[in-house]
Amino acid sequence: MRKLALAAAFAATLISGPAFAEYPEKTVNLILPFNAGGESDVSARFQQPYFEKITGQQMVIQYMAGAGGAQAWSQLNSMEGDGYTLMGINLPHTVLQPMEKDVGYETDDLVAVNYFHYTPNALFVPKDSEFQNLQQLIDYAKANPGVVTFSGSGSNSANQIGQTQFDELAGITTTYIPFSGTGPAVTAILGSQVTAGFNYVTSGVNNGDGMRMLAVASEERVKAFPDVPTFKELGFDLVGGAYRGIAVPKSTPEDVRKKLSDIISKINQNPEFIKKMEDAGFVLTNVPYGKMADFVAQKKKEYRAIGEKLGIANR
Template identity: 60%
Template sequence: MRIGTLLSTVVFAIGVTSGIASAQDYPSKPINYIIPFNAGGESDVAARFQQPFLEEVTGQSIVVQYISGAGGAQAWSQLNGMEGDGYTMMGSNLPHIILQPMAQDVGYTTDDITNVYFFQYTPDALLVPAGSDFQTLEDFVAYAKENPGSVTISGSATNSANHVATTKLNELADIQTTYIPFSGTSPSMTALLGGQVQGSFSYSTAALNQGEEIRVLAVAAEERLPSLPDTPTFKELGYDMVGGAYRGIAVPSSTPEEIRTQLSDLIGEVNANPEFVKKMEDAGFVVISIPYSEMPAFMEEREQQYQSVAETMGIETSSN
């Protein structure tokens, strides 16, 4: 009995010592950075911007990989089956990880996702073709009020940030538009430029990519973007809309607390680098800094905001 107790104590002590050592040495080998979408999208672009800066602060290679499918759910449903040693991290997106499991069974719940940092968002932007009669947001709203349901707005997917933005504008402006979901930002833009829809809720990054082919009526940011200085915010036009697609980094739930905090701190170092911030802002991203310690409050706030429009979007707000 005493021998068994002694062995148990020794095993426990070795485990604790090993955990401390691994945390002290972290990171000591390459880190896999999994993007839950195809290459080329905003999540991938942001990760590629991060990559050299993360390699600088960690002293290790950052290997970007992709697991796409089901709007990110294919990857997120696999996250907790991966090794939680701090060397696997995955892109995490809002509102996806809240609205997806709220709407249906997608193989994971919101609480399954262990977010350690949210570092940026791409503000929703209301776009119209450059030749549109809608010169301003006021023109758009006035026409929509006079023609309930006739104004069509394209967006990337159902239950996405674009869908949320359309629903929110309908409520705040007391208008009724028709949201038409597409499989991604690119086909949504094609529909807009091809005259299939009258407007599109997309992101600031897409607005920059389209250049002179589109007119940006407003962006859902706290203040005007450096990359779109002549475009007003919804707030300055009287509509309390701030939001878009938020992107962060999550780890398997088995990852030790010490490693979670260390990884969060490393990402925070990158976010504080002026060169990184400029690259992001020039591309239309808004840099935010939500570390692991502030994650519970941030997620609670976002869940409340999304739940407030979920019913209007046709989602039953049951437990997720």
């Protein structure tokens, strides 16, 4: 029995150690929990050639859309943890969804190895709007409580969080109108169906001719829009948006998690990749696996507080 136990321990060592020394050794599959064409897809497509250049292996992108990402995230830990099945992961989605109801996973069930960018919230108005700057919009909202309408990409999204925080910081009351995604939320702004919109700054890249950005919720001005002030510059401590990263099944070995995180961080340092992302309105971050626990804990605390204000802290 002792010999069998030693043999099993030796086999386990081979599986978790040298077997992954040259990871990856074959094609890696990246599952995105949303449809093609969104911000998650665009950034993954930007990553793809650099992943292949660094590793010598292909990264194949697949889609598993549904329930705002929950359909995929609820299945992640049932997938094989061999390092060859990856999944896109988003904040605040993976904090707010399980807060509101049973979605088949809990925030702490998910193993993120790297958050590599976020798309800041931005406040847009139609191009022909009477509001030329943020203060004009605030003054109008104060004089007309509830009249100003904001479109956004769904309920309990980063966009609604932005609107909720803005109302509190500016001392105003506005009305949030959720749409089924970024596309229809932007269409509502372009068609002047709403007063304004909280959307991701990336929306301004392809729709800049039809709407005007009054402020962006980033620490510094976004390079794609150098003339647009940040909320901080205008006196409002509002920074946030949707963070995107890479997750793996919980059974994935620690050394593979770290190796994958290092690969993603290395891509983030590539000058060509940086330019592509910044030109598209993305803001690069570098939250590697070693810093993930603290980062997620901080975001959970932040989003849970906001979730209570949104009235979704039911669990």
